[in-house]
Amino acid sequence: MSGAISIGSFLGHANGGVAKSTSTWITGKIGRKSLTQVPGGTAKISSPLSAPPHVDSGVPRIQLSGRLQQVLTDFKAGGSPCLTNRCGTRVMSETDFITLVGHPPKETRFFGLKNMSGHYKAVVAGLQGYHKALNHEIPKSPKAAVYDAKGMIDSLNDLHKSAKEYIEKHEGNSSDPKAVDAMKTLQEEIKKEIALIKEVAGKANAGQLKGMTWGQALTGANYRLLDTISQHHDGLLDLSKSVESFGAGAANQVSKLVYNTPQGVKETVFKPDPERENSESFRTGTLFFLGINPDKPCYAARNVATAFISESLGLGVAPHCGIALHNGKIGMAMDLAQGKSLQRNVDVPMTAQSLANYTAIGQGSEESLKALNYTNKNGVWVKTETKLEISKIFKGDKEIEANFQKEASKLEWMDAICGQYDRHPGNYLVDVDPVTKQVTITGIDNDFCFGTKPEKVDGKFGQCIGLPQLIDKDTAARLKATDFDRDLAPTLGTLISSDELSAAKSRFTQLQRYALELEENGKVVDNWQTWPGQKGKSVETFLKEEAPKDSSYYTRELMSEKASAHIH
Numbered sequence: 001m002s003g004a005i006s007i008g009s010f011l012g013h014a015n016g017g018v019a020k021s022t023s024t025w026i027t028g029k030i031g032r033k034s035l036t037q038v039p040g041g042t043a044k045i046s047s048p049l050s051a052p053p054h055v056d057s058g059v060p061r062i063q064l065s066g067r068l069q070q071v072l073t074d075f076k077a078g079g080s081p082c083l084t085n086r087c088g089t090r091v092m093s094e095t096d097f098i099t100l101v102g103h104p105p106k107e108t109r110f111f112g113l114k115n116m117s118g119h120y121k122a123v124v125a126g127l128q129g130y131h132k133a134l135n136h137e138i139p140k141s142p143k144a145a146v147y148d149a150k151g152m153i154d155s156l157n158d159l160h161k162s163a164k165e166y167i168e169k170h171e172g173n174s175s176d177p178k179a180v181d182a183m184k185t186l187q188e189e190i191k192k193e194i195a196l197i198k199e200v201a202g203k204a205n206a207g208q209l210k211g212m213t214w215g216q217a218l219t220g221a222n223y224r225l226l227d228t229i230s231q232h233h234d235g236l237l238d239l240s241k242s243v244e245s246f247g248a249g250a251a252n253q254v255s256k257l258v259y260n261t262p263q264g265v266k267e268t269v270f271k272p273d274p275e276r277e278n279s280e281s282f283r284t285g286t287l288f289f290l291g292i293n294p295d296k297p298c299y300a301a302r303n304v305a306t307a308f309i310s311e312s313l314g315l316g317v318a319p320h321c322g323i324a325l326h327n328g329k330i331g332m333a334m335d336l337a338q339g340k341s342l343q344r345n346v347d348v349p350m351t352a353q354s355l356a357n358y359t360a361i362g363q364g365s366e367e368s369l370k371a372l373n374y375t376n377k378n379g380v381w382v383k384t385e386t387k388l389e390i391s392k393i394f395k396g397d398k399e400i401e402a403n404f405q406k407e408a409s410k411l412e413w414m415d416a417i418c419g420q421y422d423r424h425p426g427n428y429l430v431d432v433d434p435v436t437k438q439v440t441i442t443g444i445d446n447d448f449c450f451g452t453k454p455e456k457v458d459g460k461f462g463q464c465i466g467l468p469q470l471i472d473k474d475t476a477a478r479l480k481a482t483d484f485d486r487d488l489a490p491t492l493g494t495l496i497s498s499d500e501l502s503a504a505k506s507r508f509t510q511l512q513r514y515a516l517e518l519e520e521n522g523k524v525v526d527n528w529q530t531w532p533g534q535k536g537k538s539v540e541t542f543l544k545e546e547a548p549k550d551s552s553y554y555t556r557e558l559m560s561e562k563a564s565a566h567i568h
């Protein structure tokens, strides 16, 4: 063994450079009515870029949850919102090394006489051993963990030395310049890896990495998300409750991952964060429209940003979103939301007449029917159609219906602020407490938002319904009390690009002004069951009869329900 270092200096380095969590406060300020003279009764917004002024008010401050603060601190320390892009290469595997060299080590023909590839062989064997060691769990005892780390660093130093000797022997006179270059690349990777081991060993010494393998912890450190990932790694999984193929939307397959953490059981939905968007239709469609870079979509950061908006404005309509390492992949671990989507997939069997018609035009073969999205289930051709059911959840109870309208309105406001493109009814879950009649609405799948476009909030796009027609009293107060630059920009700026931040500011400012217009026009709702307090009127009649068609999630879903009523 060579290259031993003193444990003291080793641990001295290991704790350096980790940002400490600071608490983030959203302070309460409120706009002055006299300063907000906006013409009433119109959905047009004047002076979109000038925010209404703020004065101190008694609006209570919101403190972000500790879990969200942790994720935000880690994102900030990592310096890049894109999980995949902030992670450089680690020490390569022996097979990657051989590929880089271009050929495997040569066999020695005459033992003792000619051993040209002795160093190369040593490097390959060293890499093999090192990668095996990465699968070992970090010992629980801090002393043993440090001992392990020291051994790994020693073996990397040995590898570095073999590479150095190879370079010295072959550089300039080698018929194998690729091998020399590969050795140099490996040396750089080793230097970086040693720094990562020191960082991990510092945490292991503090006992923060329970159940992690060295490989997982080093990957976490390399992503600069070690603290977050130490709460969400495969060593903490409850395999009996986790489900690899939990759900699928239009684009992704997600897993349900249940973690046993010291803070209790955490149920999450994991979606790997792609390095680039591979779907051509999303690249040229949604992402182009939203002005999101398809080569760096950074979806996980957009989900974290959405959770931040929900918490900051006290909306409670987006789940907490952490970051996990699962099966070697980095991605978001969103809290499992309670409730169900209003969508239901129904298998509609093909009628004998339809089959005859298809056959008559030469499309009755198995291949043709499959191409037409039919599947054969127990001998019957069926097509999956989506039915929407909303009235069922109200069960004729006006209190539940009012609570739905209120929560759906909060979701509309969050989505308008985030520039959310994709809030179709499959992307939020509804949970009704039959005793208290409380309705919880949770917006999941917050990938397509916070683009540089559109800057204007009064248009419809994708699944966006345009400007919300009503606003809850608490939302209105919170919106007024929030100053974008002071309360939101410092955090959002670490999650989205500066152009995206400008667009978010523009949207936020327009929405603040618009909320004041709603206030002028009596559209701030205190009690969703009794508003507006005139006989024969209600939120329901306003949204159905006075507001533009399709301008709230509530009426949009009621219309879809009507349209899909024929599906059984």
Ligand SMILES: Nc1ncnc2c1ncn2[C@@H]1O[C@H](COP(=O)(O)OP(=O)(O)O)[C@@H](O)[C@H]1O
Pocket (backbone or CB within 6 Å): 246, 247, 248, 249, 250, 251, 252, 253, 254, 269, 271, 319, 334, 335, 336, 337, 338, 426, 427, 429, 444, 445, 446, 447
């Ligand atoms: N936080 C969550 N809680 C509960 N279920 C979820 C959650 N996130 C996703 N799902 C389930 O997984 C499905 C697919 O996830 P989603 O993020 O919508 O993927 P896609 O991007 O493909 O639309 C959802 O339709 C839903 O059934």
Ligand SMILES: [Mg+2]
Pocket (backbone or CB within 6 Å): 249, 250, 426, 427, 445
């Ligand atoms: Mg979805």
